[in-house]
């Protein structure tokens with residue numbers, strides 16, 4: 143949704159709630175466990191530097207913002223309860239009703255030419271000051287902060303992989319489509335293949351697809367639908383959103399991000415696959431070898447979502463140097 147007000151901190155977070163009492167990581171009724179290994183790799187966000195006051199308007203204007211620095215893993219991705227649940231459900235209901243094979247083909251046609259705008263990556267990241275993701279139960283602040291949170295988490299755990307830091311920063315930049323009049327249900331949220339059966343690990347699977355025509359269409363509602371066994375995710379059409387869009391933009395502009403990074407960008411919202419373990423029958427060997435990278439990325443994408451706000455102004459020059467190295471100059475969007 144387009145955001146009009148100049149100061150996102152006031153306009154978009156009128157009542158961020160404490161989530162001390164939230165329920166555990168729930169996906170359509172079933173809990174997903176988190177391994178010890180995953181757990182220990184998350185210590186970075188406890189040490190991430192936090193500013194108490196200063197250039198970050200979110201803290202300056204929200205002195206009573208409820209803190210959740212101590213959020214534990216089980217508190218994330220609660221799709222049953224919580225202060226944002228109505229907004230989240232509404233977004234997924236629209237998405238799961240309207241994302242059909244035809245719709246996705248139309249969006250590919252509309253966006254793949256990268257003829258909407260021209261700008262550098264940092265400007266695109268900062269434009270996410272104007273976007274609050276309405277599908278996300280864990281974030282009620284502008285996406286630009288989440289970009290730096292993710293990047294800094296990765297930087298701390300993988301200091302030697304500068305391309306990975308950059309991927310953290312830019313992975314959600316495709317959400318800029320929301321500022322160009324694309325509805326949020328065609329921009330944000332978990333993705334899933336269209337043209338074949340919607341699997342059970344898709345969030346709200348039982349309640350949100352009832353009016354999706356593809357769900358009743360025998361061409362599209364079988365296990366494989368329009369796809370060949372193990373055809374590879376590159377051949378699968380995913381619900382349209384920011385993952386695929388940014389992937390296309392980076393390819394179009396011939397950015398030099400390694401293949402692992404491109405996979406992270408393209409499939410980071412494909413929770414039914416990287417976390418749910420579904421859709422393996424569509425994967426080829428390359429997908430399987432890339433999956434651990436996507437999962438590694440996911441730890442930082444998800445578990446750095448706290449009310450610890452990074453000092454964006456101070457971090458910008460480091461990230462600009464990575465942009466200059468891997469995807470310099472003005473890009474076509």
Ligand SMILES: O[C@H]1[C@H](O)[C@@H](O)[C@H](O)[C@@H](O)[C@H]1O
Pocket residue numbers: 275277278279314329330331332333410411412413
């Ligand atoms: O990968 C994430 C995840 O799916 C979140 O739940 C969603 O809100 C975001 O839009 C997406 O980028």
Ligand SMILES: [Fe+2]
Pocket residue numbers: 313314384410411
């Ligand atoms: Fe994302």
